[in-house]
Amino acid sequence: MKKIKIFKFAGEFAENKDAARKVRIDLVTPILKKGDEVVLDFGKVDSATQSFIHALLSELIRKFGPEVLDKIVFKNCNENVKGIINIVVDYMQI
C-alpha cells in the first residue's frame, strides 16, 4: 500500500487547492489506475479547507466511482480533518 504524506505538500493548514490537485493528479491517480491502494497520511496537518479536500478527492470519486473509497485509506486525521473529509465524501455521493 503506497503512502502519501499530505503535510509534505500542503503544510499544517491544508488550503492550497493547486497543491491538492497536484497530489491527486501526479501521485494518487497513477496508484489507483494500477489498481493499488493508497494511504493519505494527514499526520501533522492540523486543519484543511473543504476546497482543499474537494480538489483532492472529488474528481477521484467522480472518475472512479464511490468504490474508489475502498482503495483509499485516510490516516492520522484529527477530528477537524475527518469532519471535512466526511463532508466531501458524503456530498460527492449524493
Add this chain to the structure above:
Amino acid sequence: MKIHIPNSAWLGNIDQFLRSFETSNPQRLEITTHKEWISVHPLVLSMVAALGMTCEKSGVTSEQMEAKSKHYLKRMGLFDFLKIKTDIKIEEHESAGRFIPLTQIFNNEELTRFITDVIPLLHLRPEQAQPIRYVVSELTRNVFEHSRSKIGAIVCAQYFKKTNRISVGIVDTGVGIKKTISESYPVKKDSEAIRLALTPGITGTTRRIGGTEFNAGAGLFFIKSIAKTNRNFFVIYSGSALYKLLKTPTGKKVHLYGDSHQDKHSGGDSFPYWQGTAVGVDIGLDAKEEFSDLLKLINNTYSKTVKERKKEFYKKARFI
C-alpha cells in the same frame, strides 16, 4: 466617486455607510471623514482602499483629517494604499496581537504566505486561529477563481480585546457575483445571485450539483455557517445588493439553513453599485462550539439541502 468614513460603521450598522457611497465619476475618489472620531470595521477600510486603487493616478483626494483616530487609519496602511501623503506621525508599534494592516493579495502563493506568516502575528491559540485561517483562505481564493479582479484581494483584520473578537474585511473590484453565477444560472438581480452563491452545491462554474473538480459551491455557505454558529454578523455586498446575516441571540439555538433567506437577515437590492464583491465577517473567539462540531452541523445541513438526489447506498471513508 465619493465616500464618507463615518463616526461608526460596523457590520451591525454598515447599511448607512454603504448607502452614503456615491458612484459617479469612477476615475476619481473624494474621501471625507467624521471630524471627531472614526471607529470602523476592516471591511470599510478594505473597501476604501480598493476604490482608491481603481482610480486614475492622483485621482484620490482626501480632506484634511481632524479625527483623533486618524492615526489608526495611517497604521492600517490606508494612506499608503491611496497614495496620499499625510503629516500624521505615528509610533511604529509591533502590530502583533492587534491587527493585520491592509494587504493586497494577488495569487495562491501570496495567500499561502499571508496565512503562514501574517495570521500567526495575531497570536491566537490554535483553536482560535482555525476559523480565521479558514475564512481568509476560502474568501480570498474565491477572489482569484471567480472575480477577475485587477487589484486582486484587499484584506485587513482587527482584533478587539474588549469583545474578544476578530473582524475581517476582504474586498475585490472584479466582475461581481451576479456575473459569475449567471454563467450557470439565469439571475436577474444581484440579490438572487448572492442567494444562490450562499446555497450549498451551487457554483457559477457549472450547473452540476457538487460542482467541478475545483469548485464545490460550498465556500460561502461554510463561511456563513461559521459566522452563524459563532453568533456573529456576516456581510456580503456585490453589485447593488447587500446580504447581512444577523446575529443569533445568546440562548437561542443555532440552526443552519441551506437557503440563506431562512436565516435572520437584512439587506436588499437598492444599494449603491459596488463593482465587485465585498465581504465582512466577525468571529468571536469565546465560542464554545468546537470547530469539529460545527463541521458536523454543516455536513447535516449540506446533505439535507442537496439530498433530493441522494443515492440509497454509499460508501464511507475508512480511517485508520
